[in-house]
Amino acid sequence: MVSPVTSEVDFGAEGRQQGFLRVPHSVHRSAYGWIPVPVVCLCNGEGPTVLLMGGVHGDEYEGQIAISNLARSLAAEEIRGRVIFLPMANAPAAEAGLRTSPIDDGNLNRLFPGDPSGTPSQVIAHYIEEELLPLCDVMVDLHSGGSSLYYPPTLLRGQGWTQEEAALLKRLEAAFDLPYAWVFTGGGGPNSTARTAMGGANRKGVVSVMAELGGGGALDPEILKVTERGLRRILHGLGVLPGYEPDVQRGTRALHAQGSVYAYEAGIYVPLRDIGDTVQEGEAIGYIHRPDTPWAPPKEVTTPYSGLILAKRVPGPARRGDALVQVFRDAEP
Numbered sequence: 654m655v656s657p658v659t660s661e662v663d664f665g666a667e668g669r670q671q672g673f674l675r676v677p678h679s680v681h682r683s684a685y686g687w688i689p690v691p692v693v694c695l696c697n698g699e700g701p702t703v704l705l706m707g708g709v710h711g712d713e714y715e716g717q718i719a720i721s722n723l724a725r726s727l728a729a730e731e732i733r734g735r736v737i738f739l740p741m742a743n744a745p746a747a748e749a750g751l752r753t754s755p756i757d758d759g760n761l762n763r764l765f766p767g768d769p770s771g772t773p774s775q776v777i778a779h780y781i782e783e784e785l786l787p788l789c790d791v792m793v794d795l796h797s798g799g800s801s802l803y804y805p806p807t808l809l810r811g812q813g814w815t816q817e818e819a820a821l822l823k824r825l826e827a828a829f830d831l832p833y834a835w836v837f838t839g840g841g842g843p844n845s846t847a848r849t850a851m852g853g854a855n856r857k858g859v860v861s862v863m864a865e866l867g868g869g870g871a872l873d874p875e876i877l878k879v880t881e882r883g884l885r886r887i888l889h890g891l892g893v894l895p896g897y898e899p900d901v902q903r904g905t906r907a908l909h910a911q912g913s914v915y916a917y918e919a920g921i922y923v924p925l926r927d928i929g930d931t932v933q934e935g936e937a938i939g940y941i942h943r944p945d946t947p948w949a950p951p952k953e954v955t956t957p958y959s960g961l962i963l964a965k966r967v968p969g970p971a972r973r974g975d976a977l978v979q980v981f982r983d984a985e986p
């Protein structure tokens with residue numbers, strides 16, 4: 654079934670195109686209405702096509718702003734090839750500042766390959782996978798820890814399914830030049846059943862990287878700068894932005910995820926350890942306090958993993974099943 658989405662942008666046209674993807678949404682206040690998903694396309698002759706995507710989760714802001722800033726500041730004449738800017742992919746979620754869409758509770762990064770006859774979030778996922786990704790060579794999908802987590806700027810990538818893909822992924826990592834890279838150790842590939850945008854990219858033969866850029870429901874202006882620099886460096890590295898002169902590379906520490914440490918008690922989490930700390934298996938990383946039962950001693954939280962704390966929970970209150978920190982180890986060279 655074809656997508657019900659119509660695009661105001663002609664992705665085949667040269668020059669600057671901007672407008673909205675119209676996602677049909679017939680509701681009480683608007684019988685023939687549509688949800689506007691903003692999109693910009695810059696196209697100039699031969700070259701690769703790059704999709705820059707943000708706002709897949711609506712409470713993750715650096716990517717939304719960095720992509721918008723880039724879409725405004727670049728001219729089509731500076732480009733070789735095509736760049737599609739999709740800063741607010743799940744627009745209703747982004748408008749509300751929520752991880753999931755208030756219309757259908759849709760978590761866009763759990764809905765790929767989507768459904769053209771489904772809810773608005775499913776329709777958007779389907780449009781991205783079936784209409785946008787087939788146009789693309791490379792996808793960059795920008796996230797953060799959202800309202801509940803915080804990550805220092807971290808690139809996420811697979812290891813590649815061919816030597817050529819592996820080499821390009823390493824080039825993209827070096828070009829983005831974030832302090833950390835989370836290199837996946839399994840899954841993915843063209844037969845991926847992943848419900849994420851990266852899964853969609855794998856199925857369409859698009860080389861993709863993600864990034865986690867801060868979080869906690871806020872925007873960090875320093876991380877925004879790092880993000881914009883990284884996007885320009887990536888476009889330059891792909892030959893799409895030949896006039897840009899990248900500054901000196903700062904270097905990236907490549908990591909593999911060990912796992913998350915979870916809360917098993919409800920209460921207020923008081924961390925002992927922070928991002929950047931190295932922890933040992935069995936070590937106490939924090940306590941869950943119960944101020945509603947002040948005579949009850951706080952419960953110690955211990956890590957089952959040794960390694961580096963890269964991500965942490967931001968809100969104080971935690972329930973059983975909430976991730977408190979995520980522990981990593983250095984990747985094999």
Ligand SMILES: [Zn+2]
Nearest residue numbers: 710713796797
């Ligand atoms: Zn996200």
